[in-house]
Amino acid sequence: MKNRLKVLRAEHDWTQADLAEKLEVSRQTINAIEKGKYDPSLPLAFKIARLFAVNIESIFSDEA
Amino acid sequence: MKNRLKVLRAEHDWTQADLAEKLEVSRQTINAIEKGKYDPSLPLAFKIARLFAVNIESIFSDEA
DNA sequence: ACCTAAAGTAAAACACACTTTACATTAAGA
DNA sequence: TCTTAATGTAAAGTGTGTTTTACTTTAGGT
Numbered sequence: 001m002k003n004r005l006k007v008l009r010a011e012h013d014w015t016q017a018d019l020a021e022k023l024e025v026s027r028q029t030i031n032a033i034e035k036g037k038y039d040p041s042l043p044l045a046f047k048i049a050r051l052f053a054v055n056i057e058s059i060f061s062d063e064a
Numbered sequence: 065m066k067n068r069l070k071v072l073r074a075e076h077d078w079t080q081a082d083l084a085e086k087l088e089v090s091r092q093t094i095n096a097i098e099k100g101k102y103d104p105s106l107p108l109a110f111k112i113a114r115l116f117a118v119n120i121e122s123i124f125s126d127e128a
Numbered sequence: 129a130c131c132t133a134a135a136g137t138a139a140a141a142c143a144c145a146c147t148t149t150a151c152a153t154t155a156a157g158a
Numbered sequence: 159t160c161t162t163a164a165t166g167t168a169a170a171g172t173g174t175g176t177t178t179t180a181c182t183t184t185a186g187g188t
Binding site (some may be wrong): 015016017027028031032033035037041 | 135136
Binding site (some may be wrong): 025026028029032033037038039040041044 | 174175176177178
């Protein structure tokens with residue numbers, strides 16, 4: 001799964017730590033997701049989408 | 065997280081086993097998700113949404 | 129060149145997602 | 159009522175998601 005987290009974060013001028021705090025997860029979790037180390041859980045994906053006010057499919061995509 | 069899997073499955077007249085096969089997961093996984101025992105991974109949520117040709121948010125909702 | 133914020137990374141620990149096997153319960157048709 | 163398909167459930171095992179702690183690397187400002 002690919003994701004646009006880094007771009008969305010840049011658009012808002014947030015650091016990984018900023019985003020982590022808003023999402024109530026650790027900074028390492030954000031880093032790992034951005035680096036494609038693993039995918040977020042579904043609840044976290046929802047939280048991310050809600051924060052950026054977009055739908056999940058516009059952040060995450062099923063491709064390699 | 066709530067989900068409409070059971071309803072969607074009923075609309076298509078599929079058993080849990082049918083759906084499991086189409087999604088390439090075990091029947092127990094479908095049962096557990098329907099019963100709210102746990103949420104699917106994000107990749108599985110995508111697969112489910114793709115199968116039913118709807119977006120993730122119309123199947124899963126963030127409520128209690 | 130130095131300092132600092134931000135990002136990257138890694139290991140250990142814990143919780144959750146998913147599998148297989150196996151058995152119990154429910155529901156509905158004959 | 160008997161059978162059988164469908165659903166529910168449980169235990170043990172594996173892999174993934176997330177945390178904490180801690181250290182390294184990168185990049186920008188001065």
